[in-house]
Amino acid sequence: MASAFGTETLAFPILIGDIGGTNARFWILPDAVAEPQQFPNVQTADFSSIDAAIQTDVLAKTDLRPRSAILAIAGPIEGDEIPLTNCDWVVRPKQLIAESGFEHVIVINDFEAQALAVASMPEQFREPLGPSTEPLIASRVVLGPGTGLGVAGLIHARDTWFPVPGEGGHVDLGPRTERDYQIFPHVEKLDGRISGEQILCGRGLVNLYRAICAADGVEPLYAQPADITAHGLTGEDARAAETISLFVTYLGRVAGDMALTFMSKGGVFLAGGISQRIIAALKKPEFRAAFEDKAPHQALMRHIPTFVVTHPQAALAGLADFARKPSHYGIATEGRHWKR
Structure with missing residues (x-):
């Protein structure tokens, strides 16, 4: 061999x-x-x-x-x-x-x-978010909100795939909208900063939900990511629903940042169990809108495909x-x- x-x-x-x-x-x-x-x-x-x-x-x-x-x-x-x-x-x-x-x-x-997996992931295990296009044989990015927020790049050169490991889940994540500025002061910080992983993972989902409740002056009802996700996806609880909406928005922002960093014309792939459980929310406009909102490169971002990896392993x-x-x-x- x-x-x-x-x-x-x-x-x-x-x-x-x-x-x-x-x-x-x-x-x-x-x-x-x-x-x-x-x-x-x-x-x-x-x-x-x-x-x-x-x-x-x-x-x-x-x-x-x-x-x-x-x-x-x-x-x-x-x-x-x-x-x-x-x-x-x-x-x-x-x-x-x-x-x-x-x-x-x-x-x-x-x-x-x-990253090795998305190098050759068959179409049956790729759920498109936004325009459904076949990914180019070009640089790719994989992100995975789970216990933490994993990030890796995948470079294609000389007919070979080169995975690029890193700790991109710990990049800074900051507020942009008026609502963000109401919520972010209540997000639990790590050594004084808010990284992507402080929001974009299981415990981060709870962190974000609690911050929304604090901004609105109400007591949180849920303490587990699964409960927030369940009540948020159905829309039966307004703050849980806002948590899911903002979660996919912030994930779109970070995914777009990583796409620019790696010039990942081959696509951005969302891995992990959380991504699979919230596909319905990711397919709404918020994720792609945040992903593409990267002035002055909106035109470039519109042509980068995004997917959820649905392979169970x-x-x-x-x-x-x-x-x-x-x-x-x-x-x-x-x-x-x-x-x-």
Whole structure:
């Protein structure tokens, strides 16, 4: 098999994992062509470590013994101990090799894996927002409001896709309209600032709802994102409905900023469970209006397509494609590849 790791070959079977702040998902690829063996989602709060989760909910439930692992995690990757941004797990690749028998462990950013997925996402797993056009083979962006706000770019050059991981979810998000200026003083800040992730994620949705209630001088009725979403999408609660409307507006603004940053003529893709649950709201005019409202480049923005990724395991699908066809992708593994 051609390799992305110099002259070495990553040996099958390969364990691939998408490790988020709340859920961890695992597949095992028996070889380069067979269908993956899939496992139920793991709640990160149920295990003290990723090692325990892999042993208990993966390796103990299969006769396949993976020789390699590719893990996508929520957080920057530096050193031999890699903490996740939104949960207490720490990934220790050397320990995984010593205790679980892997020959190779690769660790990449979770939205790098989402970028791999949108490189070849079939039309059946893309729900268009606004004009329905086939995305160009050109730079793309993927954003995902979930436990946090993930962002990654995808550059196409020399017939190769290059994922660009980053922490774009932590860019500043500020008020623009009169209503914004009423609400933003009540948004909970992080070290004195409001980043995209303070609003555009599950806890951010609650943060925004509470700020709206505070601006209106009323007590909030809901404390969970699911309740706000349910009552907001039906329109039965005015403040929950405004929360959803502003959420998609602010998401449109940030998505447009990222589209300009990467000149993503190949499209902007919204990943994650929240995006899938609020498709009806995203299809209303607010998202595209905010996305395109980027003077002096409104004409450019009108021609950039936007989609919701509806694949239930998009990151794992991206990792699987990379594991099977590594030569199609330009992924630098220096400092992210451990071996026995």
